[in-house]
Amino acid sequence: MSIAKEGEVHHFAHHFDDADHEYESTKQGVWLFMVTEVLMFGALLVGYLIFKGLYPEVFEQGGDTLNWKLGATNTVVLIFSSLTMALGIYYIRIDDRKKALLNLGITLICGFIFLGIKYIEYSHKFHLGIFPGKYFHAEGFMPDAPLYFSFYYMLTGLHGLHVVIGMGLIAWIMIRVARGTYSSSYWTGVEGVGIFWHLVDLVWIYLFPLLYLVG
Amino acid sequence: MATSHAGENYINHEKGLWSWLTTLDHKRIGIMYMISVMAFFFIGGMFALAIRLELFSVGKTIVEAQTYNQMMTFHGTIMVFMVIVPGLPAVFGNFFLPIMIGAKDVAFPRLNLLSWYLLMLGATIAVSSMFFGGVDTGWTFYTPYSIKGSIGVINMTLGAFIMGMSSILTGLNFIVTVHKLRCPGMTMNRIPLFIWALYSTAIIQVLATPVLGITLLLLVAERVLGVGIFDPALGGDPVLYQHFFWFYSHPAVYIMILPALGVVSELITTYSRKTIFGYKAIAYSSIAIAAVSFFVWGHHLFVSGQSEVAGILFSFITMLVGVPTAIKVFNWVATMYRGSIQLKTPMLYAIGFMFVFTIGGVTGIMLATVGMDVHFHDTYFVVAHFHYVMVGGTLFALMGAIFHWLPKMFGKMHNEAMARLSFVFVFIGFNVTFFPQFILGSLGMPRRYFDYLPEYEPLNRISTMGSWVIALGFIVGLITIIHALLKGKQAPDNPWGSTTLEWQTKSPPVFHNFDSTPSVNGGPYEYR
Numbered sequence: 001m002s003i004a005k006e007g008e009v010h011h012f013a014h015h016f017d018d019a020d021h022e023y024e025s026t027k028q029g030v031w032l033f034m035v036t037e038v039l040m041f042g043a044l045l046v047g048y049l050i051f052k053g054l055y056p057e058v059f060e061q062g063g064d065t066l067n068w069k070l071g072a073t074n075t076v077v078l079i080f081s082s083l084t085m086a087l088g089i090y091y092i093r094i095d096d097r098k099k100a101l102l103n104l105g106i107t108l109i110c111g112f113i114f115l116g117i118k119y120i121e122y123s124h125k126f127h128l129g130i131f132p133g134k135y136f137h138a139e140g141f142m143p144d145a146p147l148y149f150s151f152y153y154m155l156t157g158l159h160g161l162h163v164v165i166g167m168g169l170i171a172w173i174m175i176r177v178a179r180g181t182y183s184s185s186y187w188t189g190v191e192g193v194g195i196f197w198h199l200v201d202l203v204w205i206y207l208f209p210l211l212y213l214v215g
Numbered sequence: 216m217a218t219s220h221a222g223e224n225y226i227n228h229e230k231g232l233w234s235w236l237t238t239l240d241h242k243r244i245g246i247m248y249m250i251s252v253m254a255f256f257f258i259g260g261m262f263a264l265a266i267r268l269e270l271f272s273v274g275k276t277i278v279e280a281q282t283y284n285q286m287m288t289f290h291g292t293i294m295v296f297m298v299i300v301p302g303l304p305a306v307f308g309n310f311f312l313p314i315m316i317g318a319k320d321v322a323f324p325r326l327n328l329l330s331w332y333l334l335m336l337g338a339t340i341a342v343s344s345m346f347f348g349g350v351d352t353g354w355t356f357y358t359p360y361s362i363k364g365s366i367g368v369i370n371m372t373l374g375a376f377i378m379g380m381s382s383i384l385t386g387l388n389f390i391v392t393v394h395k396l397r398c399p400g401m402t403m404n405r406i407p408l409f410i411w412a413l414y415s416t417a418i419i420q421v422l423a424t425p426v427l428g429i430t431l432l433l434l435v436a437e438r439v440l441g442v443g444i445f446d447p448a449l450g451g452d453p454v455l456y457q458h459f460f461w462f463y464s465h466p467a468v469y470i471m472i473l474p475a476l477g478v479v480s481e482l483i484t485t486y487s488r489k490t491i492f493g494y495k496a497i498a499y500s501s502i503a504i505a506a507v508s509f510f511v512w513g514h515h516l517f518v519s520g521q522s523e524v525a526g527i528l529f530s531f532i533t534m535l536v537g538v539p540t541a542i543k544v545f546n547w548v549a550t551m552y553r554g555s556i557q558l559k560t561p562m563l564y565a566i567g568f569m570f571v572f573t574i575g576g577v578t579g580i581m582l583a584t585v586g587m588d589v590h591f592h593d594t595y596f597v598v599a600h601f602h603y604v605m606v607g608g609t610l611f612a613l614m615g616a617i618f619h620w621l622p623k624m625f626g627k628m629h630n631e632a633m634a635r636l637s638f639v640f641v642f643i644g645f646n647v648t649f650f651p652q653f654i655l656g657s658l659g660m661p662r663r664y665f666d667y668l669p670e671y672e673p674l675n676r677i678s679t680m681g682s683w684v685i686a687l688g689f690i691v692g693l694i695t696i697i698h699a700l701l702k703g704k705q706a707p708d709n710p711w712g713s714t715t716l717e718w719q720t721k722s723p724p725v726f727h728n729f730d731s732t733p734s735v736n737g738g739p740y741e742y743r
Contacts, residue, residue, distance in 0.1 A: 014727075015319035015396065025322045025395040032387045032421055040425035043459060044433075047444060050455065058450075133449050134441035144450035150442035154433065 010186030023188050030192040034199050037162075041203050044158070048151045048210065055144050062148030063215030065130070067121065071212035074117050075204065081110030082201045085170075089194045095184045097177055104174050104190075107197065111167040118160055125149075155207055162200045169193045224626070228726040239324035242724060244331055245310030246624070251335065252306055253693075255297035260686065262290035267648070267682040270675050273667065280665040284351035287663060289342075291354030292371065296378045297338050299609050300467065303474035304420075305334070305385055307616050308413045310624060312389060314717040314724060315407050317398025317733045322391040326384050333381035341374025353663060355460060358445040358453040362437045369438050372431040379424045379431070382470070386420025389413055398716075400735035407715045407739040408484075408497050412477020415501035419466045419473075419508060427463030430456065454519050461512035469508040471605060473501055475612030476543055479565045482615050483547045484740045485713045486562035487554030491740045493546040500539035507536050517588045526585050533583035540576055544569060559711070560634035564615030567642045568608060575603030578653065593663070596656025602649045614641065614692060621696065622710050626723040627703030629695050637692035644684025651678045715739050 012022040052059045084106040091100035125131075129138035132153045136146035173193050176182060182190055225242045235243055269276045269283050278286070309327065313320055321327050344350050348365030361368050393414045397406065406414075434456070436442045443449025445456040484491040491497065513521055513529030521529075547569060556562065578600040582588050591597060618634050621627065651674040656662075660671045667675065709718040716739075720729050 013320075013324070015313075015322075015324075021395065025391050028394060029323055029326075029387055029391045032390060036383055036387075036421055036425040039422060040429045043426045043429045043462070047433075047455060047459075050452075051444075051450070055450065132436075132440050133443035133446070147443060147450040150440075150444055150449075150451075153440075154436060154442060154444075158432075 010183075019186060023186075026188050026192065027195075030195050034195060037199055037203075041155075041158070041206075044151070044155055045206065045210070048155065051147055051151065052214070055142075055147070058142050058144045059148050060215050061142055062145060062152065063212060065125075066152075066212045066215075067124075068212045070117050070121055071208050074114050075208045077110050077113050077117070078201045078204050081107045081114075082198050084110065085194050085197045089187065089190050092177060092182050092187045092190050093184055097180070097182075100182075100190075101174060101177055104170055104177065108167055108170050108174070111163055111170070114163055115160065118156065152211055155211065159200070159203055159207060162203070166193070166197045166200050169196060223725060224721065224723040225726050226625075226723055237328075239320070239328055240726065241309050241313050241321045241324065241327060242624075242728075244327050245306055245308075247331055248301060248305040248309060248334075251331075251338075252298055252302055255293055255338065259290055259293035259298055260689065262286045262293065264682055264686055266290060267679040269665065270667070271679045272676075273669050273672055275666075281351065283665040284663075285345075285349040288350045288353055288371075289345075292341060292350075292375070294605075295354055295467075295471075296341070296375050297334070299471045299605055300378075300382055301334060301385075302471075302609065302613050303478065303616065304389070304413055304416055304470075305330070307409075307478070307620065308385070308389060308416075308474065311620065311717050312392060312410060312413055313396065314720065314728050315410055315715055316393065316396065316401050317716050317729065317735065318392060318396035319727050319729075319732075320396075321388045322395055323388050327388055330381040330384040330388070333377055333384070337374045337377030337379075337381060339374070340377060341371050344368070344370035344374070355464070356431075356434060357460075358434070358437070358456040359447070361434060362446060366438070369435055372434050376428055376431045376435075379428050382420050383424045383428075386417035386424070389417040390421065393417075398733050398735060404495065404498075405735055405738055408480035408491065408494070408501075409474070409477035411498040411501050412473045412475075412480070415505040416470050416473045418502075418505050419470050423463045423466040423470075423509070426459060427467070430459040430463065433459075454516070454521070457516055457519055458512065461515045462509075465512040465515065466505075466508040468601075468604070469504055471609050473504060475568070475609045476501065476540075478612040478616045478619075479547065479568050480543070481715070482561045482565035482619055483550050484742065485619070485711055486557045486559055486565070487551045488557070488712070488742050489550055489554035490738070490742050491546070492549035492552075493542070494738065494740070496542050497546050500542045503539040504536060507532065507539070511536065514583055514588070517585050518592050530583050530585045534580055537576065537580050544573060544576075559618075560629075560631060560638055561615040561619035563635060563638045563642075564611050564618070567638065568611040568615065571603050571607030571611065571642075571645065575600060575607055578603065591656060593661055594656035595652040595660045595662050598662045599649045599652035599656060602652070606649070607645055611641070614638070617692075617696065619711070620717075621699060622706035623717055623722050623724070625700055625703075626706050626721075627699045628706045628710065629699035629703060633691060633695040633698065637688050637695055640684055640688030640691060642688075644681050644686070644688055647681030648678050648685055649681070651675070651681075714741055 010019055012019045016022040016025065084103040088100050088103040088107065091103060130136065130149055132150040133146050136149060170193060173182070173190050176189060225240055235247065238244060265277070265286055266283070269278055309321070344367035347367040347370055350365065350367045350371045352361045352364060352368060356368060356372055393406070393410060433442070433444055437445055444451045445453050447453060480491060480497055511529060511533045513525050514533045517526050578596070582591055582597065582600055614637070618629060621629055655671055655674050658671070660667055706722045708720070708722050711718070716733060716735070719733065
């Protein structure tokens, strides 16, 4: 992919028939990558469900410890950011670069808000001594409670890592939008990052009820 | 479209080491994989020879027990993650998949180069575990031992995680390439059977490897953060690790064998000079194997505390794998029937493959039976079984593929007599090495141990001597390849009279694979 000057037609890679062919192929690749993400989180969720079945009270107690209001706020933030992401793709497809940049920027800010809230939650737990597994030393919990928090930290940590990667990708396409790489004739990168961001959002939509609302 | 100059090909298109390390050309990336996989195979092979040498006599022969355990782990890990998994798909898949479907490259050339670098990075990190106390868990890294031993386990599993990412990206690339980049007239029912096999492999790579990824990540988290998900002391469950691990690693054995089955389909039809019998049956049986492979992992846990109902179900589903596999073997035999068979080296390897793979497959059915597995579990019978499939299967096919495609890849012909000699040594050495292990296993010799009871010594000696004959066979093979590259005669475009697309272009292929995009109006194997 060469970086085209503003207004220039996108040059597709040599092994494709035309730009549309390249777009369709890239999109299929992005979706396949999403399948691998779903399977990775899926395995972890299977582990979560197995242990939730084994120790239901422990997981209920763990869920009660979490602040569902902060979790719900984060859910709203991420769903809203998915909307602005979709709007970003819409505006680049009608060549409105300013509005596209504005919407992508809001998406990025939503990512920061999400991480900020996550930071408040994490530091509160660390303060109480709620660490994963063997480092757990909080008072007043059932014997197997550390296991719930192991899953909590693994799931939200892995998800948080994806949020950070997604934010990096959004920043990268914002630079490219500002440079004029994308236009109504070529927006593959924006859409690919969009698909990834929606998936990150979707994973959270599963994590929120499973972790926060089980209590 | 630009036509190439006379004599220009992918090798002399650009010059210098840097042009190779930054290349986006699938053919060059295939060659880079070939060199690295051969290097890994050499290291893994040295460990294998050392293991066999240690087992030559009762008691300590050359190394201490601890060193033996580490050598066994390195042999397994290197051979699985660095040789057999990337072997056929990354070397021959990369080189030939685009050419065989009439494409100019894979769908994502940059991703393709990235997967090679990821393999190198992962391999380096995995091997670096040698300097962190080594790893002696075996290639399966079973908990709880792997969370208690040396910290080298962290390097090893992180390395395997990164090599898994490489495998995912290759698979993803191949799926999109097969879907989107076929040339005009190349319908799905006209793609060569090697491509069907690679496609099925890619599906497993994309669907199963992420689960290995999270499993190894959890293992690292277990070591670093003490999360306890696999640790019973913290409420976790070590058997869950086995479930997760085999959910990937059983499908992964089909990542290892499916491309080999595809290669053998190509070889049998080419050297029988006859249209393949049952094209669709062979093609769809690859997909069937890929589909069934996801529901058989429990046969590794028959004695791990799995419920009996689960054991019986997994036993039954495992036996189902035999059906599509047998469909392939019967179709190959039917293809050879009344064909004009040419016993060239690749065909010898293909026939050798059918012979040993059938033994490996049938003993697989034996091990799938719960009652027998309880007896054979963790004995040399299992070791012999999977070496009959992985070495006798995948490595035989790999050798066949090398001698089949060498003229196309490098434009040089090999010395046929020397190549046949390599087959004779590999075939005889292989059977001498591993057949005694079936007997040892059925007599109860446990696997993975540094030592054994005195009554097992004679058969172990035979096995060790066999390993020297295999080594000789591979050395002769390597000399044949080097000799062909240095002194080989110029290869014609289609020395074997094959009908698939890669033989319709020049040897070696031009930079864009074809001077003009080919178009296809028939099946891949229209011999007679």
